[in-house]
Amino acid sequence: MRLSVGGDTVDDVVREIEYLVGDATAPNGVGRRIVAHVCNDAGGWGKGFVVAVSRRWREPEAAYRLWYRERAMNDFALGAVQLVPVAEDLFVANMIGQHGDRPRPGNPPVRYAAIETALTALGGRALDLGATVHMPRIGCGLAGGQWELIEPLIEERLAARGVAVTVYDLHS
Template identity: 60%
Template sequence: MAAIRYIKGDATSPQAKGTKVIAHVCNDLGGWGKGFVLAISKRWPDPEKAYRAWHRDRAHNDFGLGAVQFVQVEPYIWVANMVGQRGIRPSKKNGPPIRYDAVDQCLTALADKAKALDATVHMPRIGCGLAGGKWSRIEPLVTIRLTAQGIEVTVYEA
């Protein structure tokens, strides 16, 4: 089993050879405009365009908590838009927007795609920024769903 590799750097500039998938958590409202998505949009316009179209046509597709959209942005780089956040603000009743069960579902789909592409996975500490999640809850999911399956994962810290 591989261990998660932690490095300083920018997850939109993955440090590895071969095919890479950059994973991040999105909300279920179709909102894209704060946090890590800004770094993605600065480098590539297609993940945002695809996410907004996916949300707009949600009555006819799988958009929702636990779903993942894969967008190829370069010959060897893909972005995984993972819907793991309910709304954008914490609520008194439901706490922070992060939904760990949805993130777990997303990571399962990410593992399947990474295996199919023979890719490594690159991410910030997903779900721990605007989504309000705790890395102590996310890290074990990443370990179970990805590294335990032999998928190399690099987490980037600023």
């Protein structure tokens, strides 16, 4: 759709999330790409999707651990995003969207507001870089989140802003 804004014509690009069976650490496409995932605010790294991230690249874990260790002097907190370059035109977004690293009865670690804040920041970074975003079903594994609550956040904070998003499922 094209809109007229103040005499100028601009594209109003609203994208839909693309779903693929595959590995989010091997994102499809060319150009700048960001692999996004949810991390906890407890400094833990070693279970879930981060295992696949660490198998492919060393930099995201090292950056996350340093970010956590130096948290008194930086922005490490729920909702924060750390963009880590891992190759030319490829980045990993460590998004803090999980409080703690262990589920408690009736209180999963996922924090939807933090994921929304992180996705908003990620959307801005992706637009600045002209990058596409690739991810597993963030917040739905160890964090205990519900995809039907997270998907609308991705649609609003990324896709509706014109960021192309691909969500990967390992199995069909």
